[in-house]
Amino acid sequence: MSTDWPRVRLHVVTGKGGTGKTTVAASLALALASHGKHVLLCEVEGRQGIARIFDVEPLPYEERRLATGLAAGGKSAGTVHALSIDPEAALLEYLAMYYKLGRAGRALDRFGVVEFATTIAPGVRDVLLTGKVFEAVQRNSRNKGARQYDAVVLDAPPTGRISQFLNVSDELAGLAKVGPIKHQADTMMTLFRSPRTAVHLVTLLEEMPVQETADGIEHLREAGLPVGGVVVNLVRPRDLKVKDLAAARKGALDRGAIEADLVTAGVDVDDALLDGLLSEARDHAERRALEDSQRKIVKALGIPAYELPRLAGGVDLGGLYELAQALRDQGLA
Amino acid sequence: MSPSHPRAHPRVGPLAARSTTPRSLDVDALIDDPATGIIVCCGSGGVGKTTTSAALALRAAERGRKVVVLTIDPARRLAQSMGIEALDNTPRPVSGVGGAAEHGGSLDAMMLDMKRTFDEVVESQATPEKAKQILENPFYIALSSSFAGTQEYMAMEKLGQLQRDAKQTGTYDLIVVDTPPSRSALDFLDAPERLSSFLDGRFVRLLLAPARGPARLMTAGLGLVTGALSKILGGQLIGDLQTFVAALDTVFGGFRARAQQTYALLQADGTAFLVVAAPESDALREAAYFVERLSEDRMPLAGLVVNRATPAPAGELSADEAMTAAGRLQRAGGGSVTAGLLRLHADRVRMCEREAVLRGRFAAAHPQVPTVVVPALAGDVHDLEGLRKVGNMLAAG
Structure with missing residues (x-):
């Protein structure tokens, strides 16, 4: 199975709150880490969502091996490492790496400048967070001892903030018009705007998340950031045919025939059960109609769309692999 | 949490695992009580806070309260x-609210404009020249439009303003507030503290030091620090920063006093917090955190709203029975509609069971929190009729 995004090294996953961004980012990382590929999964908001979903200890600011990738095609699976990026630690690392500030660097920390810089200047904070991601993507054999990755997946801030978050040089422009940090931001933008990056948007088949996805795509395009795919999450089971859905909505399903079927199948039928099944069918048909109308809107966005089922038992580690397989089958990974 | 919870005979054996049924939350009693002046809805993103606040506000208005609802980001x-x-940034009357004539109820609504609220605070605290200087400073612009916590803080600032106005003019007797969908939705509790500690911080004092004079001892350190900063950020930035901090410092007294007032207002008896959650493990974990945090800060918690729950399936048919029956029908080669209905039923039963387990765990950990479960509607809510439906379900509990 070939992927729709063969050139992409940095997969940014965004979405409205509650749509399952972290779940999708985690499954995508597992899916990418097949065929012996090594993947880094990053989070930047300090929520420890990755640790929760994989049921491991809270992640430190350090790359940790998290899981084995999805096994595919008889080849050995790769690995997924995880990293929780913390702006203060990133600032100190950044200073040590680029400026060799020595005593002054320690003074910065002692005088509370680090906390200050990461609190007051959101642009600076975002440069640091994305800067670490940038560094992980750009790593090559010259970085001795550092682990190299075939792909980096970023569990990013929500759709409403994503363009601002990635558009670091504009965000910084109001504060620093010249100087090294501005230069750094510009270099990062070259990667973020290149075809090696794709920003995927997670949505549900509901009005508000779909609207927010459409707005998000528009903002990304305005900022010149590469739009990836739309991942439609938590899709309901589709156990009824279209014509049956229409009948269910109108309350016109054949009650007698259903009753007869249930008897054949050995179910104790009473009116309560029949009424219940028919009203469940009506609810489902109504929800499906809404989903279908939203699906049309998603389709009209004109970018590749991928669907993930809602797992009735919730998402655990096994569920993540199931979702990873679904992403792989559909070509996101 | 108290370290020693006195229980003479810890319960063991089968009875210990008895499932906890939470107290139910009486929403109508809450909104009808004239002593309830403020309702704050909080919860993590995507759980339906905005809809819940709007539905509560509409229901209260139609039951005779004079309500204003402050929303953050409605559909x-x-x-x-x-x-x-x-x-x-100004409340506007909502038309189509029923029963206004009989009960004298009314509903106004507004959407929060974070930056504008911040600008207004600055303008009200500083002289026109000073205010202009602050409003044009790049640091202020960055801070007022995207500082983590600004939105939370401004929601609370606006709440304070509305409450003061309402007290003076009697326009409203109930304020319903939706809180921003932040990473930690209780940031507004910390915002006053954070702002204070920021402005009292060592570095800020250092930046202000030369202007204030007798801080010779620190200036050597400052030279080192500003030198390093100029190297990283560029020199112009330091100048902007000093101007900003100095300007903010002069209006700061007002800021802090207001923040403390708002905090006290939240703790007062007339305020009720509602924690909104979806029946998902993440959302309920966040909800548990809110409940703990609110009680730590002695904020009056009215209860938990579990939103968008899977509606309870009818009948006694279990998921396994339904799936077995569906399998039989399929093998017999007929009844595809019925088999589909059975699979849907099984799916719904499983969802319900899982949600019940999650709610049960929450209730076991927080038995004191009254709870109401609101079933998911089949369609989206986007009109007053939909809000009324949600209101009815909130009240039906």
């Missing part, structure tokens, strides 16, 4: 139906 069509799609 476009909902905002349109409430007449607040234009963001002008």
